[in-house]
Amino acid sequence: MPTAPSRIPAGLRADARHNRDRIVQVARGLFAERGLDVPMAAVARRAGVGIATLYRRFPTKESLVTEVFADQFQACTSVVDEALADPDPWRGFCAAIEKVCAMQAADRGFTAAFIAAYPDALDVERERARAIDGFTELTRRAQAAGGLRPDFVPGDLALLVMANGGIVAKSAEAARAASRRLVGYLLAAFSAEHARPLPPPAPLDLDPMLGLSPR
Amino acid sequence: MPTAPSRIPAGLRADARHNRDRIVQVARGLFAERGLDVPMAAVARRAGVGIATLYRRFPTKESLVTEVFADQFQACTSVVDEALADPDPWRGFCAAIEKVCAMQAADRGFTAAFIAAYPDALDVERERARAIDGFTELTRRAQAAGGLRPDFVPGDLALLVMANGGIVAKSAEAARAASRRLVGYLLAAFSAEHARPLPPPAPLDLDPMLGLSPR
Numbered sequence: 481m482p483t484a485p486s487r488i489p490a491g492l493r494a495d496a497r498h499n500r501d502r503i504v505q506v507a508r509g510l511f512a513e514r515g516l517d518v519p520m521a522a523v524a525r526r527a528g529v530g531i532a533t534l535y536r537r538f539p540t541k542e543s544l545v546t547e548v549f550a551d552q553f554q555a556c557t558s559v560v561d562e563a564l565a566d567p568d569p570w571r572g573f574c575a576a577i578e579k580v581c582a583m584q585a586a587d588r589g590f591t592a593a594f595i596a597a598y599p600d601a602l603d604v605e606r607e608r609a610r611a612i613d614g615f616t617e618l619t620r621r622a623q624a625a626g627g628l629r630p631d632f633v634p635g636d637l638a639l640l641v642m643a644n645g646g647i648v649a650k651s652a653e654a655a656r657a658a659s660r661r662l663v664g665y666l667l668a669a670f671s672a673e674h675a676r677p678l679p680p681p682a683p684l685d686l687d688p689m690l691g692l693s694p695r
Numbered sequence: 696m697p698t699a700p701s702r703i704p705a706g707l708r709a710d711a712r713h714n715r716d717r718i719v720q721v722a723r724g725l726f727a728e729r730g731l732d733v734p735m736a737a738v739a740r741r742a743g744v745g746i747a748t749l750y751r752r753f754p755t756k757e758s759l760v761t762e763v764f765a766d767q768f769q770a771c772t773s774v775v776d777e778a779l780a781d782p783d784p785w786r787g788f789c790a791a792i793e794k795v796c797a798m799q800a801a802d803r804g805f806t807a808a809f810i811a812a813y814p815d816a817l818d819v820e821r822e823r824a825r826a827i828d829g830f831t832e833l834t835r836r837a838q839a840a841g842g843l844r845p846d847f848v849p850g851d852l853a854l855l856v857m858a859n860g861g862i863v864a865k866s867a868e869a870a871r872a873a874s875r876r877l878v879g880y881l882l883a884a885f886s887a888e889h890a891r892p893l894p895p896p897a898p899l900d901l902d903p904m905l906g907l908s909p910r
Binding site: 639645654661675678 | 892
């Protein structure tokens with residue numbers, strides 16, 4: 481389970497909190513660009529903080545990488561919560577799909593590299609199950625509201641994420657634009673209006689959604 | 696340019712022709728399953744021909760691999776010709792998309808492995824340019840006939856093939872079913888009926904269509 485929130489002392493001053501957020505954001509970008517081997521000094525330099533400040537907040541590389549991942553993982557699971565909170569389930573569904581695919585386009589292999597390097601750093605089981613339950617409920621509501629075609633199955637999210645992965649993997653520069661256009665086409669296809677018959681669902685489960693295999 | 700037809704003597708007897716087709720088909724399946732290192736003896740065994748017969752037809756492994764690729768490449772380019780011959784351009788367009796994606800699902804990395812192993816075996820430039828011109832013309836006609844939405848651009852085929860590649864790469868067993876369902880969704884999205892606005896096209900070219908990078 482993500483441990484990010486518990487690591488930030490409740491009384492952390494605003495500028496310290498700002499520093500922490502900036503370090504995590506900069507580290508996130510560097511890991512995505514150059515892999516997990518980026519030196520701590522490079523993170524400090526780009527974040528505009530001293531190396532001592534960086535090590536005070538994150539005593540080890542692992543603690544920084546884990547924090548970055550926890551942040552991202554929380555953002556991913558909160559996408560479903562936000563969508564469920566939308567009074568228009570179909571609008572919530574579309575927004576969730578757009579956000580998940582945009583995150584995947586920005587990920588650039590970070591999640592896979594993190595899990596390979598630190599397989600036991602976080603217990604993500606519970607959060608993953610919660611996200612899958614949430615998306616299944618979101619699907620049900622969007623179908624009940626008439627926006628989402630009735631033959632959409634939750635496993636089609638895995639289809640979409642794998643398809644988006646094919647685009648993200650193949651074209652570094654064009655990845656975000658290509659991903660947005662693919663998602664645009666697919667949301668048009670998911671709409672209940674004038675839906676045409678589809679081939680049957682593929683036997684896929686939802687695990688690719690979070691870039692994780694079952695453990 | 697594919698040289699397959701010129702290698703089959705005009706007067707080749709029907710059973711010899713049948714043997715040749717069977718060998719190529721069996722080799723195709725074995726290369727896809729197990730890579731290009733499959734021994735010639737394994738090809739002969741599965742094709743039900745003697746090893747001497749196999750070597751009489753294909754004196755080297757390279758000659759067999761090249762023939763398999765030429766066959767497949769010709770099948771791929773003829774997809775566009777068949778689609779252009781359909782009196783209903785939108786139906787032709789849909790059939791071409793379905794066939795290209797099914798071929799990609801069946802390819803299992805064979806094309807990439809072939810090009811890596813024998814980069815100079817075939818001059819595919821001319822055929823590739825012809826296929827791209829043909830698909831561009833098919834797009835124009837399907838739009839003029841009102842079936843294909845007007846904001847579809849030929850580069851969206853690259854998008855689709857990359858997306859399909861993400862599915863094909865990730866799930867060996869479910870690949871064909873997943874690919875068919877993705878294509879079903881995307882053809883629904885490509886339809887001109889009730890098309891909704893899309894994000895702008897990504898700067899992709901058509902080269903992934905044939906699994907080739909420009910040379």
